Amino acid sequence: MTHHALDFSQLSPREAYKVMIGTIVPRPIAWVTTVSPDGVVNAAPYSFFNCLSADPPILALGVENKPDRAFKDTTENIRQTEVFTVNIVDHANVEAMAATAAAFPPEVDELQMAGLTAVPGVTIDCPRIAEAPVSFECRRYLGLQVSSAREIVLGTITMAHVREDIIDLETYYSDHLALDAIGRMGGNGYAYSRDCFDHASPSAEEVMARRAARAAE
Ligand SMILES: Cc1cc2nc3c(=O)[nH]c(=O)nc-3n(C[C@H](O)[C@H](O)[C@H](O)COP(=O)(O)O)c2cc1C
Numbered sequence: 159m160t161h162h163a164l165d166f167s168q169l170s171p172r173e174a175y176k177v178m179i180g181t182i183v184p185r186p187i188a189w190v191t192t193v194s195p196d197g198v199v200n201a202a203p204y205s206f207f208n209c210l211s212a213d214p215p216i217l218a219l220g221v222e223n224k225p226d227r228a229f230k231d232t233t234e235n236i237r238q239t240e241v242f243t244v245n246i247v248d249h250a251n252v253e254a255m256a257a258t259a260a261a262f263p264p265e266v267d268e269l270q271m272a273g274l275t276a277v278p279g280v281t282i283d284c285p286r287i288a289e290a291p292v293s294f295e296c297r298r299y300l301g302l303q304v305s306s307a308r309e310i311v312l313g314t315i316t317m318a319h320v321r322e323d324i325i326d327l328e329t330y331y332s333d334h335l336a337l338d339a340i341g342r343m344g345g346n347g348y349a350y351s352r353d354c355f356d357h358a359s360p361s362a363e364e365v366m367a368r369r370a371a372r373a374a375e
Contacts, residue, residue: 184341
């Protein structure tokens with residue numbers, strides 16, 4: 159089977175976006191809560207999201223600006239307040255999460271709209287979502303304005319709230335079945351994290367032994 163070579167210098171931003179969101183899957187979803195300087199709570203999902211460093215503990219969000227290049231409420235609030243909370247989305251919250259993606263004006267409390275409960279932050283002045291299985295309180299570490307259309311926000315985690323049936327505080331392992339996180343596919347698609355498998359990474363010696371065994375066949 160041959161591969162199509164897609165030259166990104168020849169693709170429109172929309173085409174590049176579609177190639178990326180259709181193939182870089184599943185993406186974890188950051189359900190980001192922020193507060194405006196006037197105290198209005200905002201929530202929105204972002205699947206251009208991942209953890210990039212554990213020491214220091216850094217999360218990254220990729221936020222697209224609005225078509226007129228104005229910042230989304232999440233970006234504006236993080237710029238103003240320097241804090242945000244990343245809530246993890248489980249399957250039970252998919253409908254509420256999707257409701258917070260609707261383009262409400264900045265004065266609307268999106269948690270209230272989606273029937274969700276705000277719990278005050280402990281280390282930052284920004285609420286988490288009570289219904290979320292896990293939440294990370296974050297301080298803005300760096301904002302990268304990569305273009306007039308996109309901003310990358312890096313945040314340092316100051317505190318995690320993990321539902322008690324998920325994490326074992328002896329080992330710090332989390333039970334992914336209890337977490338039941340969902341991921342984002344292309345279009346309107348989502349993925350479960352329940353159907354997964356273990357596969358240990360081999361040592362270099364094991365890889366070489368397998369290669370030698372194949373060659374000897
Ligand atoms: C599952 C999901 C993932 C999304 N991921 C992103 C993303 O990575 N970047 C982005 O700019 N918008 C993303 N969106 C769209 C935003 O959530 C949407 O524009 C939202 O209205 C922004 O809200 P805000 O203005 O309150 O920040 C996503 C929407 C959904 C439903």
